[in-house]
Amino acid sequence: MVIAIIGVLIALLLPAVQAAREAARRSQCINNLKQYGLAMQNYHSTYNVFPPLRGGPKSPEYTAGTADFDNVNTTHNCQWGPSMFTLPFMEQTPRYDRLWSQKTNDGRLPWPWNNGSLTNVIADFYSAPFPTMICPSDAGRGYAGYTHLTTGIDHPDRPHATKNYMACIGDYINDNRAMSANQRAMLLPLQYNSMAACADGTSNTMLFSERCTPAEEGTRLVRGAMAYGIANFATNPSNCFSSLAAGNSKEYDSSVTLTHSETGAFCFEGRAYTSTYSSILPPNSPSCSSSENHGYSLAAASSYHTGGVNVAFVDCSVQFVSETIDCGNVGWSPGGTTAAPNATTAPQRESNYGVWGAMGTHNGGEGKRL
16 A cells, blocks of 8 residues: 555656756756857857858958859868857857867868868867757757768767757758848858848847757657658748648658658758758757758757747847747748749838738847747
């Protein structure tokens, strides 16, 4: 009888203990995002601009059509993301200085990941953990150091710190290099936006949210994987929902081909495919890609917090956003074609993706908030 009572008590207490632990993890996640937002503000205070979504030492000089701009994917010099630029403002100055000590005579940095061949690469710069860039609830956090979960291209000898705090690219489907002028988010590739550009208001415009890192190879969970081969999702984002298992919003259908992408694999790089999310489909929705690796993609914000994700705004505030947030017309085409999403000119207009889309744009004129 006593044993039975103890068993009942344990059964009653366990959910409460788990809930308390998750509440603590969620609070830590909020604090991490807050610190990231403050680092961005301090960067702006120092340089009067925010860092680019993806850039490098020479990025302000790059314009479409120049040799440097067109050669970005070959040199990788301009693939660095905000997490690198803000290192001095996140108590990581020695790490930042070590990287910049490797700048070459022509002004280029090493790649944002350890490719194992460059002479000016410091391995421990990439591999040293960066805990404030990882949500403690993220199931993939145990994979710190992975570079890829696809057999044949793993590099266990080149460990990397990981992240799951991603930059918002607004109501936009990325084209991997994310060089389109139609992107309407606060952080832009190869450009430095100032606070003055945030016409919709700093408390209305997102900078970062969460995106789950892959928990394990082979999982069909929506969190941490992407579906590819989904028809016309670039012209009709709602098609991405066709990848889901019937009656199950948390797993992909067994017939859908998945990629366990490089999401968060390289803490300091800024490529759209691996380091951003779009404010089109609601949080914890499926994500779609045009190919197994590095194609254009529609990545949804995601987390292991129940019911939504934490979001950091330009003003450093952090809010929890429900996965039931208004997303307007998710069947609306962002423009272009399946082969070239966002190819048409995007005027400054209110987002067609409801409140969630409005929060992703910095000058859409919506002035909306949760």
